[in-house]
Amino acid sequence: MGLLTIIKKQKLKDKEIRILILGLDNSGKTTIIKKILNKDIDEISPTMGFEINTLEYQEYTLNIWDIGGQTTLRTFWNNYFDKTDLIIWVIDSLSENRLEESFKELYNKIILQDKLTYGIYLLIMINKIDLVKDKEQLMNLKNNVVNNLKLNDSSVINSNQWDIELVSGKTGEGLENCLKWIISKDY
Ligand SMILES: Nc1nc2c(ncn2[C@@H]2O[C@H](COP(=O)(O)OP(=O)(O)OP(=O)(O)O)[C@@H](O)[C@H]2O)c(=O)[nH]1
C-alpha cells in the first residue's frame, strides 16, 4: 500500500462521526433518521433496543445509533456514551405534558454526565413542527428549553458545544440545517 493510500484511508477514518439519538419514546427519533436516509417512514414501530444507521454526508460518514426511549430502556443509555461524538436529543413539540419529563431526562442522564463536559456535542431537535401552526408557540418552546436547561450558562455547557433546531421528521424540514451544524464541528 502506497503512502498516499495510507494517508487517504486515515483521513477517511478521521471523518467518521459517531452520533447517539436519544429522547423520550414517541418523540420521533426513528422517523427523523429514516427521513434523513430517504427511507419509508410510514411503518415505524417503537424501537425496542437499538438500531445503527450509516449515512454518507458530504465527505463524512455518520454512524447514528438510534436507541429506544421507553422508560425501561433509558437505564441502558449510558452504555452507549463511550466514543460518542455527538448526542441528538429529540423533543416532541406537541406533547407539552411530557416536557418536564424530557427536560429531567436530558439534564440528569445527559448534561450532567462527565462525558459531556469532555467535549461531546449536543444538538436538540424540536420535532413535529409540521403539526404546529403557531410559529410563536415554537419560539416560546425553544426559549423554554434553553432556559430550563440553562444552556446559555457557560458553566453548564460551552456555547459552541450545543445547538437547538426546529425540525419535522415527517416533512424533513430543518434536517439539512442539522446535518450542516453537525459536520461544522471539530471531532
Ligand atoms: N406529524 C409528525 N409525526 C411525527 C413526526 N416525527 C415522528 N412522528 C410520529 O410520531 C410517532 C413516533 O415516532 P417514532 O419515530 O417511532 O418515535 P421514537 O422516538 O423513535 O420512539 P421510540 O423508538 O419508542 O423511542 C410515529 O407515529 C411517527 O409517525 C413529525 O415530524 N411529524
Ligand SMILES: [Mg+2]
Ligand atoms: Mg424509535
